[in-house]
Amino acid sequence: MLCFFDMEYPLANGATEGSDGVGQHDFNPTVGRSVWYRAPGSRARLTIVKPAQLPLLNSVSAPAIHPDGTKAVVSVTRPDFDADSYVGQLWTIPLDTTKHARRITRGFRDSAPAFSPDGLVLAFLRSDPEGKPQLFVVEAAGGEPQKITDQHSGVGGFVWAPDSHRIAFEARVPEQGRYGTLDGVTPGGEDARLISANQYQMNGVGYTADQRQQLFLLEVPELGGEPAVIPRGRAAHEQPARVTAGVPEAKQLTFGDSDHESPSFSADGSHLYFVAALHGGHDDDLVTSIYRIDANGGQPTAVEPANRRLQTVTGVRASADGQWLFHIAQDLGDTGRDFVARNAVLYVMPIAGGEAVALTDVEHLDVSGPLEPSGPDSVFVLNTALGSVELLKVTAEGEITPLVHGARVVIGATMAANGEIAVSLSDASTVGDVASLERGELRLLTDFSAVLRNNSRVSEPMDFEAESADGHPVHGWLVLPDGPGPHPVLLTIHGGPFAQYTGAFFDEAQVYAAAGYAVVMCNPRGSSGYGQAHGRAIKERMGTVDMQDVLAFLDAALTAVDALDKDRVGIMGGSYGGYLTAWTIAHDHRFKAAIVERGFLDPVSFTGSSDIGWFFGGEYTGGTSEQMVAQSPMAVVTNVKTPTLVVHSENDLRCPIEQGQRYYAHLKTQGVETALLVFPGEDHELSRSGTPHHRRQRFDHILRWWAKYLPTATNRLEA
Numbered sequence: 001m002l003c004f005f006d007m008e009y010p011l012a013n014g015a016t017e018g019s020d021g022v023g024q025h026d027f028n029p030t031v032g033r034s035v036w037y038r039a040p041g042s043r044a045r046l047t048i049v050k051p052a053q054l055p056l057l058n059s060v061s062a063p064a065i066h067p068d069g070t071k072a073v074v075s076v077t078r079p080d081f082d083a084d085s086y087v088g089q090l091w092t093i094p095l096d097t098t099k100h101a102r103r104i105t106r107g108f109r110d111s112a113p114a115f116s117p118d119g120l121v122l123a124f125l126r127s128d129p130e131g132k133p134q135l136f137v138v139e140a141a142g143g144e145p146q147k148i149t150d151q152h153s154g155v156g157g158f159v160w161a162p163d164s165h166r167i168a169f170e171a172r173v174p175e176q177g178r179y180g181t182l183d184g185v186t187p188g189g190e191d192a193r194l195i196s197a198n199q200y201q202m203n204g205v206g207y208t209a210d211q212r213q214q215l216f217l218l219e220v221p222e223l224g225g226e227p228a229v230i231p232r233g234r235a236a237h238e239q240p241a242r243v244t245a246g247v248p249e250a251k252q253l254t255f256g257d258s259d260h261e262s263p264s265f266s267a268d269g270s271h272l273y274f275v276a277a278l279h280g281g282h283d284d285d286l287v288t289s290i291y292r293i294d295a296n297g298g299q300p301t302a303v304e305p306a307n308r309r310l311q312t313v314t315g316v317r318a319s320a321d322g323q324w325l326f327h328i329a330q331d332l333g334d335t336g337r338d339f340v341a342r343n344a345v346l347y348v349m350p351i352a353g354g355e356a357v358a359l360t361d362v363e364h365l366d367v368s369g370p371l372e373p374s375g376p377d378s379v380f381v382l383n384t385a386l387g388s389v390e391l392l393k394v395t396a397e398g399e400i401t402p403l404v405h406g407a408r409v410v411i412g413a414t415m416a417a418n419g420e421i422a423v424s425l426s427d428a429s430t431v432g433d434v435a436s437l438e439r440g441e442l443r444l445l446t447d448f449s450a451v452l453r454n455n456s457r458v459s460e461p462m463d464f465e466a467e468s469a470d471g472h473p474v475h476g477w478l479v480l481p482d483g484p485g486p487h488p489v490l491l492t493i494h495g496g497p498f499a500q501y502t503g504a505f506f507d508e509a510q511v512y513a514a515a516g517y518a519v520v521m522c523n524p525r526g527s528s529g530y531g532q533a534h535g536r537a538i539k540e541r542m543g544t545v546d547m548q549d550v551l552a553f554l555d556a557a558l559t560a561v562d563a564l565d566k567d568r569v570g571i572m573g574g575s576y577g578g579y580l581t582a583w584t585i586a587h588d589h590r591f592k593a594a595i596v597e598r599g600f601l602d603p604v605s606f607t608g609s610s611d612i613g614w615f616f617g618g619e620y621t622g623g624t625s626e627q628m629v630a631q632s633p634m635a636v637v638t639n640v641k642t643p644t645l646v647v648h649s650e651n652d653l654r655c656p657i658e659q660g661q662r663y664y665a666h667l668k669t670q671g672v673e674t675a676l677l678v679f680p681g682e683d684h685e686l687s688r689s690g691t692p693h694h695r696r697q698r699f700d701h702i703l704r705w706w707a708k709y710l711p712t713a714t715n716r717l718e719a
Contacts, residue, residue: 050514051699054079054692056452057507060424060432061111062370062412063093066140067119069420070095073104074434075111075124076448079692083129085109086692090124093434093445095420101446105138105145112157115140116164121223123167125155135169139223146227148218150247152181153211157262161295162269167218168295170261173252175210197283198614203654203684213259215274216250217295253297258282262315262369266351267322270295273303275313285336286615288312290327305349305356310336314344317371317379324348324396326371326379331362337615341498341526341535344368346381348396359398363532367392372414374421380413384529387475387502391423403437407463409504413437426504428461429453449505456514461503466522466556474549475530476501476522478557478564479509481712485563487518488710491554491591493573493580497526497546497620498535508687511699516712518564520557524549526576540622542631543583550580551588570710572702574598574647574687575655582633582663585642593709595702597647598684601659602634609656637666643673645705647698649682649690677701 055078063072072095077088090105090113109127116123122140125133126147132154138145149155149169156170174181178190193207202208230236230246254260258276265272272295277288279302287310291300303325311329318325327349330342343366347356360367366384374380378395380403391404391413404410408427415421421437422445430449435442462478481487490512494501501521509519523529524546525537538546558566571591573581578599585594600606603617604625610616617623621631629635644667648660660676667674679698682690686698707715 051511051696051703053452053456054507054696055081056449056455057431058448058452059088060411060426060434060446060448061113063414063422063424063434064113064115064122065414065416065420065422066115067117067417069416069418072414072422072434072445073113073115073122074424075113076103076432077109077111079695081692081696083108084691084693085129086689090122091446093422095422095436095445097443097445104142107136107145109133110136114158114160116160116220117162118164120164121220123158123160123220125158127154135167135218137220137223143223146221146223148221148247149250151216151250153179156213159263159265161265162267165220166269166295167220168253168263168265168272169216169218169250170213170263171216172205172211172213178210199283201611201653203611203652206653208259209257212257213261214252215254215260215263215272215293216252217272217297218250219248221248251297253293253295254300256300264317264371265295266292266318267320273316273318273325274300275316276300278302285310286312286332286339287336288314290316290325303353305347305354307355310334312339315369315371317369317373318351319377319379319396320373321376323351324377325351326396327356328367328369328371328381338619339615340539340619341528341532343528343532343535346379346394357398359394359396360392360400366528366532370412372412374415380415382410382412384500386529387477387500387523388504388529389502403440404442407503409502428503428505431505456510461509462561463503464522464553464557464560466553468525468545468549468552470545470548472525472545472549474522474524474553476520476553477503477509478561479513479519479521480561480563481513481516481518483516485518486565486568487516487563488568488570488592488706488712489554489558489564489566490517490519490706490710491550491569491571492519492521493550493571493577494521494523494527495573495575495577496528497538497542497576497580498528499576500527500529511703512706515703515706515715517570517706517710517715518561520554520564522550522553524553539620540627540631542621543580543633546580547584547587551584568592568710570594570706571642572597575684576600578655579633582640582644583631583636585644586633586636586639589641591642593643593645593705595645595647595705596660596663598649598652598655598686599633599646599659599663600655601632601663603628603632604634605658605662606655609658611653634663634666637663638670640667640670640672643709645675645677645701647677647679647701649679649684649686651681651683652686654684675705 059077061075063074065072072093080087089103090110092104093101107126111125113124123137126136127133135149135155136145151171153172158169256278260276262275271292290303293300310332313329316327330344343362345362346359346367349356367381372380374393383390389409391410393401408425411424413423423435426432434446435444466474500523512519526546558564570593572595574597578596582596603621607613621628646660646664648657664676707717
């Protein structure tokens with residue numbers, strides 16, 4: 001799914017231990033009886049926490065179900081203040097609720113579990129405190145994990161071959177002499193880069209042309225065999241290098257000038273399908289396509305439907321019966337760049353070629369992968385809908401069966417050969433848990449948020465709908481703190497803009513509610529999940545109906561809920577939310593204070609500084625300088641009177657720090673009360689995956705800002 005600012009499903013990235021009575025902890029996450037989830041639409045309790053309680057947030061991965069359907073394995077990850085990193089291990093979850101879940105690995109950070117098709121081996125990624133993730137395998141019945149890769153930049157995604165003896169994986173391949181490939185050559189001592197492309201950097205990665213992501217194939221060693229030995233002395237010179245650092249040699253399959261992604265095997269294992277941009281002129285558009293390559297190597301060939309369109313493909317998977325090729329794609333208009341609020345569609349085409357048929361409605365469904373088989377000719381997909389993420393089963397004939405819906409966010413699902421289905425999900429009462437799906441009902445198997453609930457106060461999120469000035473419905477939530485009020489209010493605005501708030505567990509809302517603030521959050525026009533027209537309504541109209549919607553939602557909440565203090569309101573947002581916050585305080589002066597975080601604040605300079613600047617502003621605001629200025633917060637910054645904290649990260653390539661620095665400088669020059677909070681070493685993802693120390697420090701600074709301008713009984717500046 002193309003979403004260039006933020007994927008704003010409000011899921012915490014784990015937890016760490018901290019002060020406030022919270023230290024190292026362990027827990028038994030098993031629910032000892034059958035527990036059925038609430039009916040869709042019912043109200044749930046939301047746990048609210050303090051920054052120091054981030055350790056208690058345990059994030060859960062998509063499940064890997066064993067082929068025999070007896071158990072699933074997930075990774076459970078949390079931030080750790082001592083390590084200042086994310087730690088976690090793999091847990092096995094019996095589908096029989098009379099048995100207990102238990103931790104089965106003890107690595108620093110173990111993630112992405114996947115069983116081999118024959119069920120004998122479990123593969124996963126393991127990272128040490130200083131390193132990149134590498135691929136490990138272990139016998140499914142238990143044993144000592146064996147490292148099987150030693151990639152310089154680490155391993156990304158991977159997939160098993162149908163024969164259970166091979167694995168294909170993604171890894172970035174750095175140019176020799178860069179990124180530490182030569183001893184003694186520091187980043188500052190590398191050769192100069194001569195750049196002539198539009199697409200040469202990416203937030204969270206840096207430069208990309210000199211470290212393309214390629215695909216590799218690896219023969220999985222016999223786990224019961226003797227460990228590999230690294231040749232030494234004369235043997236190292238007399239024989240080919242079959243083993244490097246104790247791991248088997250991986251064969252590089254692709255070499256193109258593009259990132260190669262989403263590998264999947266054909267049903268017979270003879271070929272790999274993947275997604276890349278290898279066409280002529282690929283630097284001038286956003287088009288990606290499906291390619292096929294022989295699993296033994298060779299030149300990739302494009303797999304083009306007879307009715308080919310300009311699209312970006314984000315996932316591909318052959319059906320289990322080998323007859324169909326499923327893929328997810330978004331249209332890009334006539335230019336190959338018009339990505340704005342395009343719903344992603346699931347397509348299918350015959351494996352031998354032909355027309356691609358849309359299986360989901362482009363106007364009303366917005367689907368995403370990963371594409372997991374759910375039968376011989378069907379797949380699971382996720383659908384962004386009305387502040388939730390649903391699980392759908394879709395057949396090659398176009399039959400769509402909703403499996404999980406309502407007020408929750410599905411993280412992933414897999415199905416065993418016997419039809420058992422394991423689902424990972426989040427809702428208002430859990431950061432992430434695992435359930436089985438039986439006869440259309442979810443049976444909860446874990447309770448990874450039990451410690452969190454036992455150490456925190458709780459509040460109920462209120463599902464709320466308002467009417468905008470032109471009658472358009474605006475959906476969102478209110479999170480109220482303890483007590484009768486009236487409570488000061490924080491209007492929070494999500495990133496994206498084509499993203500959404502959900503009713504699931506959201507650490508931001510919880511921290512602010514715990515500090516005594518009522519949190520108001522909604523999905524205005526421009527957001528995803530409410531139809532493509534809702535999302536595209538702000539194309540070349542940023543700051544119009546979107547501002548109208550968030551203010552109408554705020555006013556409706558202030559009128560409807562007596563516990564809200566309409567005279568003490570603050571506003572905040574990040575990325576696109578930073579944009580709309582900055583734009584709003586230039587036009588509405590009711591707010592006591594504001595926080596503008598990692599904002600898209602000047603579309604003009606954004607063009608030359610952001611990793612997506614070469615196309616983003618031209619598509620969202622329109623391409624002329626007059627259009628950009630007309631929708632630019634920087635162009636109206638002289639109208640701002642609201643005290644404003646500007647938050648930015650030094651390594652942010654999505655919304656570069658110059659956006660925040662220049663905005664802060666203008667506020668400072670014109671005498672507005674302001675401050676600039678800069679995080680070293682962080683990028684655009686600070687609030688979700690930044691170092692635990694910086695995540696806690698960010699919350700501390702935010703709460704101090706609100707204590708200054710909107711003090712509460714539990715959040716006020718000390719005398």
